[in-house]
Every structure is written in C-alpha cells, then in structure tokens.
Amino acid sequence: MSMFASTPKQNLQKSFETFYEGWLARHENLLQQLLSVSPDDAEQRMMIEQVLCHYQQFLEEKSNVANGDVFLLFSPPWLSAYERSLLWIGDYKPSLILRLADRAVNSFTPEQRDKMERVRDETKRAEREVSEAMASVQESMASPRMLALVRVVDGEITEQELALRGLKEALKKVSERGDALRASTMRKVVEILSPPQTVQLLAATMRFQMRVRKYGLHRDDVGPSG
Numbered sequence: 001m002s003m004f005a006s007t008p009k010q011n012l013q014k015s016f017e018t019f020y021e022g023w024l025a026r027h028e029n030l031l032q033q034l035l036s037v038s039p040d041d042a043e044q045r046m047m048i049e050q051v052l053c054h055y056q057q058f059l060e061e062k063s064n065v066a067n068g069d070v071f072l073l074f075s076p077p078w079l080s081a082y083e084r085s086l087l088w089i090g091d092y093k094p095s096l097i098l099r100l101a102d103r104a105v106n107s108f109t110p111e112q113r114d115k116m117e118r119v120r121d122e123t124k125r126a127e128r129e130v131s132e133a134m135a136s137v138q139e140s141m142a143s144p145r146m147l148a149l150v151r152v153v154d155g156e157i158t159e160q161e162l163a164l165r166g167l168k169e170a171l172k173k174v175s176e177r178g179d180a181l182r183a184s185t186m187r188k189v190v191e192i193l194s195p196p197q198t199v200q201l202l203a204a205t206m207r208f209q210m211r212v213r214k215y216g217l218h219r220d221d222v223g224p225s226g
Contacts, residue, residue: 012068017078019061023054024213030054031206034199044195051202052190059179062090070172080216089130089178094123094185097205101189104204105197115192123185130177137170 030051037047065072073090086092098120108116190198 009069012065013072016065020078023058027206034203037199041195044199048198066172066175070168070175073175080220082216082219083212089134090175091182094182095127097185097189100204100208101201104200112192119188126181134174137174
C-alpha cells in the first residue's frame with residue numbers, strides 16, 4: 001500500500017466536500033428560482049417542496065458523515081472559521097428560523113403570532129435540553145478516566161477504543177437530536193405560514209446562509225481585520 005494512500009476519514013471528508021460544493025451551487029440556483037416564483041399558489045407550493053427536499057438531502061448527507069466520523073461535524077473543515085464560530089451542535093440554532101421569520105415575513109395574523117410564540121417556547125426549551133446533553137458529553141471527555149486513556153501509549157488499547165466508541169456514539173446522538181430539532185422547527189413554522197409567507201422565510205434563510213458563507217470565505221482570505 002502506498003504511504004500516501006488516503007485514510008477513511010480523508011475519503012469521508014473529501015466526499016462530503018464534493019457533495020457540499022454541488023449542494024451550494026444548487027442552493028444558489030434554488031434561491032434565484034424562489035425569488036422569481038410567480039404568485040400562483042400551486043407554483044409556490046411546488047417551489048417550497050423543492051427547497052425543503054434540498055435541505056433534507058443535506059441532513060441525510062450529514063447523517064452519513066456522523067456514521068463515519070462524527071467528530072468532523074463538530075469542527076467541519078468545509079466551513080470557514082467564521083461559519084464554524086456560529087455553529088450550535090454542528091449547524092445553526094433552530095431558533096434562528098424564528099428570528100428570520102420575524103424579520104422576513106409580512107403580516108402575521110393574531111392566530112399566527114400566537115402559534116409562532118408557542119413554537120418559540122418549545123424550541124428554546126428543546127435547545128436547552130440538547131445543550132445540556134452536549135455539556136454532559138463534554139464533561140465525560142474531560143473526566144479523569146478519559147484523560148488517563150488518552151495518555152496511554154502501550155497496552156489497554158481495547159479499553160481505549162471502547163471509550164472512544166462510546167464517545168462517538170454519544171456525540172452522534174446529540175448531533176441527531178440537534179438536526180431533528182432543526183427539521184421539526186422548520187416544519188412547524190411552515191405549517192403556520194401561508195405559501196407566500198413561507199417563500200419569504202425560505203428566501204431569507206437561504207440568503208442568510210449565502211451571505212455568511214461569502215463573508216466567512218472573505219475573512220479567511222484576507223484575515224479578520226481585512
């Protein structure tokens with residue numbers, strides 16, 4: 001075997017980076033379609049479904065990465081340093097969806113506002129629960145037993161691998177909970193909104209991601225003070 005052969009982790013990272021580049025290109029294309037969609041209800045619903053499927057594809061690919069090496073999701077090398085600084089459990093906080101809706105969506109009815117507030121409360125409570133689960137995993141990583149295993153050089157390899165496997169499984173479960181909450185929050189909000197309002201929200205969400213992406217890449221190129 002060549003000494004320059006790629007490791008499974010490198011192959012996994014390269015595979016996702018290739019997917020992500022294509023996904024971002026489709027993302028930009030879908031955004032342009034969304035911004036120019038006609039006011040026809042059926043066309044808007046079709047466009048909304050395409051965008052939601054686009055995001056679902058991203059979650060499925062992330063799940064594949066988690067199965068291969070979940071550590072990649074908590075410091076994704078395919079993101080800029082600025083993008084990584086905004087992450088919560090490997091992605092944006094679910095409550096961001098509600099903040100974007102507040103800014104982008106016009107003319108909430110009183111009933112819609114009441115429903116949105118209920119979703120906001122549910123989401124914040126669920127975010128706290130997932131954050132607490134993540135904190136528990138981080139505490140276990142810093143436990144004396146785990147630190148002792150990290151220092152082992154010879155022997156105890158089986159115990160070390162077992163502990164690492166347990167850590168990966170714990171991180172994977174937290175990651176899955178974070179993604180499930182993001183998906184369920186978006187689904188709940190979309191159910192509250194009308195098709196034109198949903199188009200406004202999805203366009204704002206997609207624009208936000210593209211702006212953060214471009215700004216982050218620019219900062220990486222010229223430095224934080226550039």
